[in-house]
Amino acid sequence: MSELDQVRQAGERLTRQRRAVLQALDTQGGHVTAEQLCDALRGEFPHINTGTVYRILQWLKGHSLVSETDVGIGVKVYERVCNPRHHHLVCLNCHRTIDVDDRYFHPLATALKQDLGFQARIEHFAVFGYCADCARGK
Amino acid sequence: MSELDQVRQAGERLTRQRRAVLQALDTQGGHVTAEQLCDALRGEFPHINTGTVYRILQWLKGHSLVSETDVGIGVKVYERVCNPRHHHLVCLNCHRTIDVDDRYFHPLATALKQDLGFQARIEHFAVFGYCADCARGK
DNA sequence: CTCCTTATTGCAGCAGACTGCAATAAGAGG
DNA sequence: CCTCTTATTGCAGTCTGCTGCAATAAGGAG
Numbered sequence: 001m002s003e004l005d006q007v008r009q010a011g012e013r014l015t016r017q018r019r020a021v022l023q024a025l026d027t028q029g030g031h032v033t034a035e036q037l038c039d040a041l042r043g044e045f046p047h048i049n050t051g052t053v054y055r056i057l058q059w060l061k062g063h064s065l066v067s068e069t070d071v072g073i074g075v076k077v078y079e080r081v082c083n084p085r086h087h088h089l090v091c092l093n094c095h096r097t098i099d100v101d102d103r104y105f106h107p108l109a110t111a112l113k114q115d116l117g118f119q120a121r122i123e124h125f126a127v128f129g130y131c132a133d134c135a136r137g138k
Numbered sequence: 139m140s141e142l143d144q145v146r147q148a149g150e151r152l153t154r155q156r157r158a159v160l161q162a163l164d165t166q167g168g169h170v171t172a173e174q175l176c177d178a179l180r181g182e183f184p185h186i187n188t189g190t191v192y193r194i195l196q197w198l199k200g201h202s203l204v205s206e207t208d209v210g211i212g213v214k215v216y217e218r219v220c221n222p223r224h225h226h227l228v229c230l231n232c233h234r235t236i237d238v239d240d241r242y243f244h245p246l247a248t249a250l251k252q253d254l255g256f257q258a259r260i261e262h263f264a265v266f267g268y269c270a271d272c273a274r275g276k
Numbered sequence: 277c278t279c280c281t282t283a284t285t286g287c288a289g290c291a292g293a294c295t296g297c298a299a300t301a302a303g304a305g306g
Numbered sequence: 307c308c309t310c311t312t313a314t315t316g317c318a319g320t321c322t323g324c325t326g327c328a329a330t331a332a333g334g335a336g
Binding site: 297 | 308
């Protein structure tokens with residue numbers, strides 16, 4: 001919980017709800033929707049609602065503890081940021097998502113930093129396109 | 139308008155509304171929201187509504203004529219896809235958007251193709267992070 | 277030019293994501 | 307341990323983006 005202690009600076013509070021959201025994300029693993037999280041938390045907090053969950057997720061995202069991704073299913077999915085980081089390739093045809101290693105994105109981040117001084121924050125990317133199987137057909 | 143003729147295959151129709159959306163995108167140039175497009179079209183089509191505009195934009199996007207991007211302002215923005223393609227760096231601190239050349243993304247697309255057979259469709263990317271000015275302060 | 281098939285529009289309605297405000301509770305200070 | 311400040315929650319409401327359905331119109335056939 002050391003990374004959370006850092007966060008407690010500047011008057012930001014580590015509430016039971018925030019702790020529970022993080023724990024739920026750890027427990028479930030992989031991609032989770034805000035709605036799913038809300039349901040999971042209702043056991044401990046019967047009155048919790050999606051508004052609060054979305055706010056907590058934004059807060060966690062701002063502290064790089066959670067990633068938010070649009071994988072093209074019409075709902076945003078959230079995932080605990082862990083090392084090593086990984087990203088996703090999303091097939092526009094069969095809608096499969098393929099995990100891809102962070103190192104593919106390092107050259108891009110490095111180039112943007114060197115040439116433009118831009119410090120890219122690539123926690124979790126979703127690249128759309130066509131997977132090997134579907135690309136053949138096209 | 140030759141690119142539009144290709145689209146007319148397979149029974150897809152080139153309606154006045156679709157033509158008008160494309161023309162409005164050309165006229166306005168740069169990033170436009172669906173709401174703005176809807177307003178612009180109401181002169182010619184008094185009864186047009188956002189539902190239709192969103193559907194037309196999805197259709198144009200599917201044919202690679204228009205790009206859809208989340209630049210972090212809470213609304214999706216649309217832009218005519220033109221050559222050379224460009225992408226955007228979005229500063230999480232000052233919210234400035236910086237245009238960046240397509241060539242920065244070529245190595246990534248090539249690597250994904252070679253190693254994984256994935257044919258990335260990178261029409262218009264938005265990379266979040268901190269711009270040179272804001273990165274210094276952090 | 278007219279008819280006919282069916283893709284597309286307009287409309288109304290819905291889910292996802294977010295926000296303002298009053299009530300609550302985290303955590304610093306005494 | 308109690309008090310106090312104020313960040314956060316719960317709630318209700320809003321806006322964006324999308325979808326089903328009946329009415330309309332694109333564009334191919336005759």
